[in-house]
Amino acid sequence: MSTAELLKGAAELFPDEVVTEAHVRHLELPGGVGTFALITLDNGLDHTKPTTFGPQSLANVDAAITRVEAEAAEGKIVGVGVTGKPFIFAVGADLKGVELLKRHEDALAIGKGGHDVFKRLAGIAVPTFAYYNGAAMGGGVEIGLHCSYRTVSAALPAFSLPEVFLGLVPGWGGCTLLPNLIGADRAVTVIIENSLNQNKQLKGAQVYELGIADALFEGADFLEQSLLWTASVLSGALTVERPEIDRGEAWDRAVERGRFVADSKVHGAAPAAYRALDIIAAVKDGDLQAGYDAEDTALADLIMGGELRSGIYAFNLVQRRAKRPAGAPDKALARPVTKVGVVGAGLMASQLVLLFLRRLEVPVVLTDIDQERIDKGVGYVHAEIDKLLGKGRINQDKANRYKGLVTGVLDKADGFADADFVIEAVFEEMGVKQKVFAEVEAVAPAHAILATNTSSLSVSEMASKLKNPERVVGFHFFNPVAILPLLEIVRGEKTDDASLATAFGVAKKLRKSAVLVKDAPAFVVNRILTRFMGEIQNVIDEGTPVDVAERAVEPLGLPMSPLVLLELVGPAIGLHVSETLNRAFPDRFTVSQNLAAVVKAGKRGFYVHAADNTAKPELDPEVAALLKQGDTALTEEQTRARVLDAVAQEIGLMLAEGVVAEAQDIDLCLLTGAGWPFHLGGITPYLDREGVSQRVNGKRFLEPGVASVPA
Numbered sequence: 001m002s003t004a005e006l007l008k009g010a011a012e013l014f015p016d017e018v019v020t021e022a023h024v025r026h027l028e029l030p031g032g033v034g035t036f037a038l039i040t041l042d043n044g045l046d047h048t049k050p051t052t053f054g055p056q057s058l059a060n061v062d063a064a065i066t067r068v069e070a071e072a073a074e075g076k077i078v079g080v081g082v083t084g085k086p087f088i089f090a091v092g093a094d095l096k097g098v099e100l101l102k103r104h105e106d107a108l109a110i111g112k113g114g115h116d117v118f119k120r121l122a123g124i125a126v127p128t129f130a131y132y133n134g135a136a137m138g139g140g141v142e143i144g145l146h147c148s149y150r151t152v153s154a155a156l157p158a159f160s161l162p163e164v165f166l167g168l169v170p171g172w173g174g175c176t177l178l179p180n181l182i183g184a185d186r187a188v189t190v191i192i193e194n195s196l197n198q199n200k201q202l203k204g205a206q207v208y209e210l211g212i213a214d215a216l217f218e219g220a221d222f223l224e225q226s227l228l229w230t231a232s233v234l235s236g237a238l239t240v241e242r243p244e245i246d247r248g249e250a251w252d253r254a255v256e257r258g259r260f261v262a263d264s265k266v267h268g269a270a271p272a273a274y275r276a277l278d279i280i281a282a283v284k285d286g287d288l289q290a291g292y293d294a295e296d297t298a299l300a301d302l303i304m305g306g307e308l309r310s311g312i313y314a315f316n317l318v319q320r321r322a323k324r325p326a327g328a329p330d331k332a333l334a335r336p337v338t339k340v341g342v343v344g345a346g347l348m349a350s351q352l353v354l355l356f357l358r359r360l361e362v363p364v365v366l367t368d369i370d371q372e373r374i375d376k377g378v379g380y381v382h383a384e385i386d387k388l389l390g391k392g393r394i395n396q397d398k399a400n401r402y403k404g405l406v407t408g409v410l411d412k413a414d415g416f417a418d419a420d421f422v423i424e425a426v427f428e429e430m431g432v433k434q435k436v437f438a439e440v441e442a443v444a445p446a447h448a449i450l451a452t453n454t455s456s457l458s459v460s461e462m463a464s465k466l467k468n469p470e471r472v473v474g475f476h477f478f479n480p481v482a483i484l485p486l487l488e489i490v491r492g493e494k495t496d497d498a499s500l501a502t503a504f505g506v507a508k509k510l511r512k513s514a515v516l517v518k519d520a521p522a523f524v525v526n527r528i529l530t531r532f533m534g535e536i537q538n539v540i541d542e543g544t545p546v547d548v549a550e551r552a553v554e555p556l557g558l559p560m561s562p563l564v565l566l567e568l569v570g571p572a573i574g575l576h577v578s579e580t581l582n583r584a585f586p587d588r589f590t591v592s593q594n595l596a597a598v599v600k601a602g603k604r605g606f607y608v609h610a611a612d613n614t615a616k617p618e619l620d621p622e623v624a625a626l627l628k629q630g631d632t633a634l635t636e637e638q639t640r641a642r643v644l645d646a647v648a649q650e651i652g653l654m655l656a657e658g659v660v661a662e663a664q665d666i667d668l669c670l671l672t673g674a675g676w677p678f679h680l681g682g683i684t685p686y687l688d689r690e691g692v693s694q695r696v697n698g699k700r701f702l703e704p705g706v707a708s709v710p711a
Contacts, residue, residue, distance in 0.1 A: 004059065004062070007055045007056070007058055007059040007062070007109075007113045007117075008055075008059070009106075009109060014054055014055055014056075014094070014096070014097035014100055016096070017054035017055065017056050017057065017094060017096075017097060018043050018045070018049065018052065018054070018094065019043065019054070019056045019057055019060065020041055020042065020043045020051050020052060020053060020054075020057035020060060020061075020090070021041075021042055021043070021044065021057075021060055022039050022040070022041055022057075022060045022061045022063070022064035023039070023040045023042060023064075024037055024038070024039055024064050024067055024068060025037075025038055025040070026038075026077070027227070029078070029079075029227060029230065029231040029234065030227070030228055030231050031231050031235060033078060033231045033234050033235050034077070034078035034079075034234070035076060035077050035078065036077060036078060036079050036080070036081065036227070036230070037067075037071060037072075037077045037079070037080045037081070038080075038081045038082075038083065039061075039064050039065075039068070039080065039081065039082045039083075040083055040084065040085065041061070041082065041083070041084045041085070041089070041090050042084070042085040043057075043085075047085070047086060047087035047088050047134070050088045050090070050091040050135060051084055051085060051088050051089075051090045051091065051140070052090065052091055052092060052093065052094040052139075053090065053092065053093050053094060053114065053139045053140075054093070054094035054096075054097045055097065055110075055113065057094070058113055058114060058117050061117050061143075062116075062117045062120070065117065065120045065121060065124070068080045068124065069120065069123075069124050069125075072124050072125040072126040073125055078126055078234055079126050079127050079128065079129060079230060079234055080121070080124055080126060080127075080128045080129070081128070081129040081130070081131055081226075081227075081230065082121070082128070082129070082130050082131065082143060082144065082147065083130075083131040083133050083223060083226075084133055084134055084136075084140075085134075086133075086134065087133075087134040087135065088134040088135050089131075089132050089133055089134050089135060089136040089140050089144075089156075090136060090137075090139065090140030090143065091135055091136070091137040091138065091139075091140050092137050092138020092139035092140050092141075092142075092162075093110070093114070093138060093139050093172075095166075095312050095315065097110075098110070098303060098308070098312065099309070099312055100710070101303055101304075101709075102709065102710050102711075103304075104300050104301075104304050105300075107299065107300040107303035107304055108296060108297075108299075108300040110299065110300075110303070111171050111172070111295060111296035111297075111299035111300055112296050114139060114142075114171070114172035115172055115173065115292050115295070115296065118142060118143050118146045118172055118173055119146060119173075119292070121143070121146040121147055122146050122147075122148075127148040127149065127233070127234065128146075128147040128148045128149070129147055129148065129149045129150070129151070129226070129230055130143065130144030130145075130147040130149070130150045130151075131150075131151050131222070131223060131226045132144060132150060132151065132152040132153060132156055132159065132204070132207065132213060133153050133156070133219075133222055133223060134153065134155075134156060134157075135156065135157060135158045135159070136156070136158075136159050137158065137159070137160050137161070137162055138160075138161060138162060138163060138170065138172075138174075139172050141159065141160070141161055141170075141174065141212075142161075142170060142172040142173045142174045142177070143172070145173050145174065145177040145178060145181065145212075146173055146177065149214050149230075149233060149240060150212065150213040150214055151213055151214065151215040151216070151217060151222075151225075151226040151229060152204045152207045152208055152212070152213035152215075152216055152217075153204050153216075153217060153218070153219045154204045154205055154216055154217065154218050154219055154222075155204060155218070155219025155220075155222070156203065156204035156207065156219075157201070157203065158201040158202075158203075159201060159202040159203070159204070159206075159207050159212075160190070160194060160195070160199060160200070160201050160202060161174045161178070161190055161191050161194075161195065162195055162199045163191075163195065163272065163276075164191060164192060164195035164196060164272045164273045164276055165195040165198075165199040165311070165678060166272075166308065166311035166312060166315060166678060166679075167270060167272045167302060167305070167307035167308035167309075167310065167311035167312075167678070167679045168272055168299065168302050168303070168308055168311075169272055169275050169276040169279065169295060169298045169299060169302065170191055170276065170295075171295040171296065171298065171299035172295070173291075173292065173295070174191065174295075175187075175191065175276050175279035175280055175283070175291060175294075175295055175298075176279065176283045176288055176291025176292055176294075176295060177288070177291075178190060178191065178212070179245075179251075179254075179280050179283060180245065180283060180286055180288070181211065181212065181242075181245075182210055182211040182212060183211075183243075183245050183250070183251075183254070184245075184246075184250065184251040184254035184255060184280055184284070185250065185253070185254035185257065186210050186211070187254070187280060188254045188255065188257060188258040188261070188277070188280065189210075190202070190210070190212075191258075191276055191280070192258040192261055192262060192273050192277065193258070193261050195273075196261060196262065196265040196266065196273060197265075198675075204216060211242065211243070214240045214242075215229050217229070247284055247285070247286070251281075251284045252281075252284075254280075255277050255280055255281045258273070258276075258277045258280070259274070259277055261273075262274060262277065265557065265559075266557035266677065266679065267554040267555060267556075267557050268554075268555070269554070269555045269556060269557035269677075269679070270307045270557055270677070270679035271302065271305065271307065272302055272307065272308075272679070275298040275301070275302065276298070278294070278298075279291055279294045279295060279298060282294055304709055305709075306685070306689045306707075306708055306709070307679045309681075309685070309707050309708050309709055310678070310679060310680055310681030310682075310685040310686070310689075310707045310708075311678045311679050311681065312707075313667075313681045313682075313685060313706065313707035314667065314671055314678040314679075314680075314681045314682060315678065317664060317667055317668045317671060317682070318485075318513065318668070318671060318672065321664060321665075321668055322485075322513035322514075322515075322668060322672065325489075325504060325514050325515060325516055326515075326516060326660075326661035326662065326664075326665060327516040327661050328500070328501070328504045328514070328516055329497040329498075329500050329501040329504070330497070330501060331501055331504065331505060332501075333497050333498045333501035333502075334498070334501040334502045334504065334505035335420065335447060335449075335498060335501075335502045336420065337360065337362065337420040337421045337449075337502065337505075337506055338362050338363075338420055339362055339363045339364075339365070339418055339419045339420055339421075340356045340360065340362060340363070340364045340365075340419060340420070340421050340422070340423070341364075341365050341366075341367070341412075341415055341416040341419040341421070341422035341423070341440070341444070341448075342356070342364060342365070342366040342367070342422070342423055342424075342425065343366075343367055343368075343412075343422065343423070343424040343425065343426055343436050343440065344366070344367075344368060344377075344424060344425040344426045345366050345367070345368040345373045345374050345376060345377025345378075345408065346368075346373075346377070346425065347380070348425045348453065348477075348479065348481070349366060349368075349377060349425035349426075350366075350377045350380040350381055350384075351477075351479075351480065351481040351482065352423060352425055352453070352477065352481060353366055353377070353381050353406060354381050354384050354385075354481075354482075355481055355482065355510060356510070357381070357385075357402050357405055357406055358402070359509050359510045359511060360506070360509055360510070361401075361402075361405070362405065363405050363406075363407070364405060364406050364407075365406075365407045365408065365409055365415040365416070365419070366378070366406070366407075366408050366409075366415075367408065367409055367410065367411075367412055367415050367416075368408075368410075370410070371410060374408035374409070374410065375408065377408060378406060378407070378408045381403075381406050382403055382406075385399050385402050385403055386399070412439055412440060412443050413443040416440060416443050416444045416448070417443055417444070417445070418445065419444055419445070419448055420445070420447065420448055420449070421448065421449045421451065421502070421506060422440050422444055422448055422449070422450055422451065423451040423452070423453060423475055424436050424437065424440070424450075424451070424452055424453065425453045428454065428455065428456070428457065428573075428576060430457055430458075430461060430462065433452060433454065433457065433462050434461075434462055434464075434465055437450055437452075437462060437463070437465075437466060437472065438465065438466065441466050441467060441468065446468070447471075448471065449471055449473060449499050449502050449503060449506075450463075450466075450471055450472045450473070451472075451473050451474070451475035451503065452472070452473075452474055452475065452476075453475055453476055453477055454474060454476065455476055455522070455523075455526055455573075456521060456522040456523070456526055456576075456577045456580045456581070457580065458519055458521070459472060459473070459474040459490045459491075459492040459495075459519045460492040460493040460494070460519050462492075463492050463494060463495075469492065469493075469494040469495075470494045470495060470496040470499060471495075471496070471499045472492050472494075472495060472499070473489065473490065473491065473492065473495050473499050473500060473503045474488065474489060474490025474491075474492070474517070474519065474523070475487065475489060475490075475503060475507075476488040476489075476490065476517075476523060477512075478525070478673045478674075484672065484673055484675070485511075485512055485513040485672040485673075486512065486513055486515065486525065486668075486669055486672035486673030486674075487507045487510070487512035487513065487514045487515070488514075488515055488517045488523045488524060488525070488669065488673070489503050489504060489507060489514050489515065489516055490517050490518070490519050490523060491516065491517075491518065491519060492519050493519065500516075504516075513668065513672045515665050515668055515669055516660070516661070516665075517659060517660060518657065518658055518659045518660070520654070520657060520659045521580060521581055521584035521585070522577055522580060522581055522584075523659070524654070524659060524660060524665070524666060524669040524670075524673075525669050525670060525673040525674050526577050527581065527650065527654065527659075528647060528650060528651065528654075528666070528670065528683070529565075529674060530574075530577050530578055530581050530589065531581075531588065531589065531646050531647060531650040532562070532643060532646070532647050533562050533565070533566060533574065533578075534578060534589055534590055534592070534646075535642055535643045535646040535647075536549050536550075536552075536553070536562045536563075536639075536643060537590075537592040537594070537595060538590055538592070539634050539639050539642065539643075540594065540627070540629065541592055541593070541594050541628075541629060541630065542629070542630040542632040542634075543629045543630040543631045543632045543633045544632070544633050544634045544639060545633065546563070546606065546619055546627075547619075548633070548634070548635070548636055548639065549562075549634075549639055550562060550563060551636050552636040552637075552639035552640040552643065553639075553640060553643060555640070556677070556680065556686070557677045557679060557680065558675075558676070558677065559675040559676075559677070563605065563606045563607065564605075564607070564617070566605060566606070567604060567605030567606065567607065570604075571595060571598050571599045571603065571604070571605065572599045574595065575591070575592075575595050575596060575599050578590070578591050578595070579591055588646075588649075588650070593628070594626065594627050594628060594629075597626045597627075597628075598626060601622070601623075601626060603620065603622065603623055603626075605620070605623075606619060606620060606623050607619060607620055607623075608620045608621075641692075644687065644690065644692045645692060645695070645696050647683065647687070648687045648692045648693055648695075648696040648697060649696050649697070651663070651666055651683070651684065651687070651701065652693075652696065652697040652701075654666065655701075663684045663701040663702055664702075666682065666683065666684060667681060667682025667683060667684055667685070668682065669682075670682045670683055681707045684701035684702055684707075685701075685702060685706075685707035685708065687701060688700045688701055688702055688707070688708065689708065
């Protein structure tokens with residue numbers, strides 16, 4: 001079947017494609033070098049709607065190549081360039097079309113179609129150039145890899161091959177061409193390591209330093225400078241030199257390093273990284289066509305697998321649902337926030353002060369029980385501002401302004417009399433929080449929102465003794481505040497729409513993914529994680545060895561093991577949350593006496609770590625001596641089944657209680673608040689795929705075709 005027929009068939013499956021045009025224009029290169037054909041990729045929309053490649057878009061690129069190919073053969077042009085619309089080069093395949101595919105042969109056509117089109121660039125009779133003027137990802141990167149030369153803008157904000165992150169491989173030449181251009185080790189960094197590191201993006205200068213681009217130019221006159229450079233290359237005045245690729249042991253070591261990275265991130269639980277590494281290993285001898293064929297097969301297999309569908313589902317949750325939170329009131333009800341108050345000056349409170357300063361750029365005042373704590377909190381914020389300045393993230397003027405906006409006072413009346421939004425981040429104890437809110441209500445304006453950063457306590461109970469409980473809202477951040485995007489916004493029994501709308505408005509300005517949560521014990525993330533961790537702790541207490549219990553959940557590919565997570569959270573906090581949930585749901589949430597003993601002994605976790613963190617952490621002998629275990633030892637499989645059954649049961653109950661609107665919100669919370677892997681789609685697609693949902697609750701969490709291949 002011809003490329004045109006392949007793409008025509010694929011286009012019929014995807015009638016709603018946002019089509020990218022490939023405009024060809026001709027210009028005279030400086031210095032009398034000759035006529036040059038420039039292809040511009042443009043979907044006709046602004047930079048907020050990035051250019052993508054669906055079947056019809058690929059057909060348009062194919063037609064443009066046919067035109068310039070003929071001109072090159074006739075000697076009418078001396079070279080061909082590819083660039084993008086302002087701020088965007090191209091961001092790869094249109095995933096909305098991939099979601100619709102139901103058959104392996106249709107998935108294979110997507111891979112072959114892209115390859116057939118892009119490969120033609122390498123076959124044109126004149127040199128070809130890619131000008132990465134803006135964001136370039138996936139297929140956008142790959143079309144450039146097929147060109148003879150590449151330039152990149154210093155202003156380019158995001159460049160990546162994110163496919164492995166989503167559950168795919170770079171399947172239009174990325175796995176084959178990149179290692180043959182920059183060497184296997186650097187390619188493994190871009191394709192595997194960056195992808196599995198929360199889809200880390202490269203900046204323009206890094207693209208040049210890695211050797212992906214041959215020249216780096218400033219953004220203001222990027223295309224003009226690129227064309228001048230092109231003229232120098234074509235005239236012979238400039239010769240591009242690239243280092244020789246090491247195809248010996250260095251290549252094999254790079255692939256092994258990639259496998260180590262994949263194992264440490266997904267523990268063999270998702271196939272994409274391993275398929276990509278197999279292709280990189282196979283193209284060591286430079287056989288490009290064998291690489292392309294392997295990419296086609298891997299792409300088709302993965303498109304028809306559950307991990308990719310879960311990855312796309314997760315991507316859509318984070319990109320779309322997070323921007324339009326389910327159940328949020330009319331944003332027109334939101335009141336302006338021109339000053340923020342923070343009660344507390346500890347680490348969490350200080351992180352909040354910095355976030356409000358940077359995102360809202362309004363005065364922020366913090367208060368605590370003594371001047372020493374206040375000075376320490378303000379000092380922390382000033383030090384963090386200096387770090388941002390040192391890294392070039394802000395300039396001196398902005399640093400001075402931020403420092404001028406933050407103050408600390410002992411007297412709440414002085415600090416909060418004109419505040420519009422006051423958030424508390426004090427000790428997690430109901431009486432303490434009620435006392436703080438009573439003090440704030442007495443001095444803050446009548447319209448001020450009173451927000452609590454509680455992780456597990458009842459917002460309604462916290463507001464119950466106030467004159468105006470309708471303005472109290474839960475505003476639960478996740479640590480570290482600067483990194484984790486989730487914000488659980490909790491509606492108390494009496495919270496009114498205006499207060500809730502204001503909270504969502506603030507969350508948007510803070511650039512957080514806000515999810516509306518019912519006022520239920522521990523809300524979403526902490527409730528699920530506590531049930532998950534509690535079941536792990538239960539099997540350990542009953543007699544399962546610690547290492548067996550930890551290994552049992554490795555196939556989920558979580559960012560860290562349960563007991564390492566407990567160490568990060570802090571055993572005392574973990575114990576406190578389990579006690580809170582035990583009071584609410586004593587039949588399902590236990591309080592581990594072993595965990596209580598670890599906390600009482602003042603231990604920071606279950607493990608001891610090597611000073612350089614290179615070796616695997618080992619069970620602390622002092623903790624091992626504290627553990628009192630029964631004589632029931634489960635296998636890894638039995639442990640995993642028990643843990644997953646518990647989580648499926650808890651999620652089913654949470655949805656029945658209306659803690660969130662839908663299962664999608666559970667997944668969004670775990671993805672953005674707990675670093676749950678994209679290839680799982682959060683948790684509910686995994687439980688559906690493994691048959692756990694059906695076994696425990698008698699039904700799936702998601703309809704067939706949602707985060708799975710359509711029937």
